[in-house]
Amino acid sequence: MKKNWYAVYTKLNCELKVIAQLNRKKIETSCPVNSVSNNTGFRKRWITVPLFQSIVFVYISEEEMAIVKQTTDVLNFLYWLGTPAIISNEEVKNIERFTSDYTHIRIEKTIVNPYAPIQIISHKDLSNSNVSSSYTFIKMLLPSLGYSIIASVETATFKVFDSLTNKKRKLVS
Secondary structure, three states, X not given: OOOEEEEEEEOOOOHHHHHHHHHHOOOEEEOOEEEEEEEEOOEEEEEEEEOOOXXXXXXXXXXHHHHHHOOOOEEEEOEEOOEEOEEOHHHHHHXXXXXXXXXXXXXXXXXXXXXXXXXXXXXXXXXXXXXXXXXXXXXXXXXXXXXXXXXXXXXXXOEXXXXXXXXXXXXXX
16 A cells, blocks of 8 residues: 555645545645735735645545545546656655745746656846846756746845755855
8 A cells, every 4th residue: 555646636726625625534635835925905915825726735545546536626636648647755845845945936837757856956037137136046847747846035045955965055146
């Protein structure tokens, strides 16, 4: 009874509802969130939204797949080559670590390669060469999901998690 991480599609804006239902069924879940600013008039509020819209990660065995599919507001599993895509444990933990360390995160689609290693890339924004930028962009490639997640941070507070040594290290720009 080997357990793996799988990605599950949910109905729009039902991620928290699905997580609550699965937790009641004793199924481990993960739904990385992102802090974004919501400007309404003169107010600036920070709200948390799921990083991957309509996707919840579940840690289950193949026997528990039927239980997850029968949950209200679950549409289906994310499939790769005709079978439910297995997400590596390291990739899920790195996503959770990345979202806890950084805010202002955005996601981009990339090429899917389930055998490629997770990579953390950083670079200074050079989009406008007339203005010196005090922000640095950190990009983590998630090859088995086909996404990369990108965070912008101020250069003075720029730290990145090194997944090989499990330690934070400060990068010099």
